[in-house]
Amino acid sequence: MKYTARQPRTNHNVSPVSPIRELLILLGGLVASMVLIYILLGLGADLLVQHISPQTEQKLASFFGSKKNPGKGQSMEEQWLQSLVDQMETKKCVQLPYPITVQVSPSKKVNAMALPGGRIVVLSGLLKRVRSENEMAFILAHELGHFKHRDHLRGLGRGLVFAVVSTLIGGSDGALSGLVQKSVQVSESSFSRDQESAADRFALDVLNCAYGHVTGATDFFKHMPKKQDPGALGHYFSSHPENQRRIKALIKLQRQKHYHEGKRLPLPIKEGKIKKSASSP
Numbered sequence: 001m002k003y004t005a006r007q008p009r010t011n012h013n014v015s016p017v018s019p020i021r022e023l024l025i026l027l028g029g030l031v032a033s034m035v036l037i038y039i040l041l042g043l044g045a046d047l048l049v050q051h052i053s054p055q056t057e058q059k060l061a062s063f064f065g066s067k068k069n070p071g072k073g074q075s076m077e078e079q080w081l082q083s084l085v086d087q088m089e090t091k092k093c094v095q096l097p098y099p100i101t102v103q104v105s106p107s108k109k110v111n112a113m114a115l116p117g118g119r120i121v122v123l124s125g126l127l128k129r130v131r132s133e134n135e136m137a138f139i140l141a142h143e144l145g146h147f148k149h150r151d152h153l154r155g156l157g158r159g160l161v162f163a164v165v166s167t168l169i170g171g172s173d174g175a176l177s178g179l180v181q182k183s184v185q186v187s188e189s190s191f192s193r194d195q196e197s198a199a200d201r202f203a204l205d206v207l208n209c210a211y212g213h214v215t216g217a218t219d220f221f222k223h224m225p226k227k228q229d230p231g232a233l234g235h236y237f238s239s240h241p242e243n244q245r246r247i248k249a250l251i252k253l254q255r256q257k258h259y260h261e262g263k264r265l266p267l268p269i270k271e272g273k274i275k276k277s278a279s280s281p
Contacts (some may be wrong), residue, residue, distance in 0.1 A: 001188070001199075006095065010262050012082045017139075018097075024133070027141045032137075047240070048254050051248065054097040054098050055097075056139035072235035074103075075104060077104050077124075077127060078102055078103060078104050079118075080268060081102040081120075081122060081140065082101070082102045082106070082138055083142070084136065085100050085102055085140055086135070087210060088137075088140075088141065088144065088206055088209070088210050091209060091210055092209075093205075093209035093210050094141070094144050094148065094168065094206055095208045096118065096147050096148065098117070098118040098122060099118055100102050100118045100119075100120050101118060101120070102119070102120045102122060103119060103120070103121050103122070104122050104123075104124055104127065104247050105121050105122070105123055105124065105125040105204075106123075106124050106125055107125050108124075108125045109123050109125050109126075109154070110125045110129050110224065110225055110228060111123045111124065111125070111126060112126055112139055112140070112142075112143055113143070114143045114144075114147055114151070114152045115152060116144040116152055116153060117273070119188070120143045120144075121142065122140075126139070126172060129220075129224075129225075130219075130220065130267070131219065131223070131267070132216050132219065132264045132265055132266060132267060133216075133263055133265040133266065133267060134207070134211065134216025134217075134219070135216040135220050136195070136214065137207060137210060137211070137217040138203050138204075138207050138216055138217050138219075138220065138268070139203075139220060141202070141207055141210075142199045142200060142202070142203040144202070144203070144206065145199035145200075145202030145206075146199050147200065147205050148199055148202060149195065149199065149202070151195045151198075152200065154195075183250075192240070193240065196241055196246075197241055197246070198248065200246055200249065200250060201249075201253060203217070203255055204217050204250055204254065204257075205257075208257075208259045211262060212262060213259065213260050213261055213262030213263075214250075214254055214259045214260075214261070215261045215262045215264050216264060217250050217254070218246075218247045218250050218251065220246055221243040221246050222243075222247065224243055228240075229242065230241045
């Protein structure tokens with residue numbers, strides 16, 4: 001009888017699963033674990049922010065530069081922007097635990113930001129882009145929404161968490177480290193987009209309260225620089241929603257709340273003179 005060698009039915013030294021598949025499962029599990037850690041730490045940071053007192057926030061503000069007193073040393077542009085915010089507060093369209101101060105910073109960029117301690121910084125490039133008082137009022141109301149939701153503090157907390165996670169994976173393989181960081185960034189971008197959408201909704205209510213209508217709410221998104229619009233695909237990787245999505249969401253909310261259109265007010269800054277805002281009481 002001729003002997004024929006056969007493979008054993010079971011072999012504990014050889015995995016029945018492809019090694020490439022095992023590697024992908026391992027990498028996927030590691031990335032998912034790091035993203036989960038980031039999400040949990042981020043939620044912890046969000047909870048901690050709720051317990052930061054206005055007094056503590058004022059102390060944090062010192063790390064972000066000096067804060068001007070309204071009316072003292074302010075430029076004409078700053079006085080006008082300050083008057084818009086003051087009107088919103090006077091009409092009780094927004095109530096915050098500290099006064100808001102608006103400052104203009106020279107820059108070609110088109111942006112505005114909310115900083116700890118109640119400071120709104122408007123870049124001069126944005127002032128050159130806006131076309132009506134209503135449009136500018138919506139932008140300021142949007143930043144007030146970030147203060148109301150404490151997004152400016154939550155952003156700081158999550159930024160710290162992101163730095164910690166980046167440090168944890170800094171010593172690992174470069175490709176793997178980059179994959180984890182990109183995954184975490186996608187998660188953070190989603191959180192940031194939610195913040196922006198919530199601030200848009202808040203701003204729509206404030207605009208209606210201050211002016212009696214919501215004209216100008218979508219103007220900025222219609223003529224925002226194209227390079228600042230993430231687009232349909234970039235929306236999912238950007239910290240800001242796609243402009244068309246924001247416009248559609250605001251129009252839908254306007255109809256749901258039965259807000260109507262009104263008079264679009266011109267910019268009161270003309271020939272270096274500040275005219276009294278038409279919406280002033």
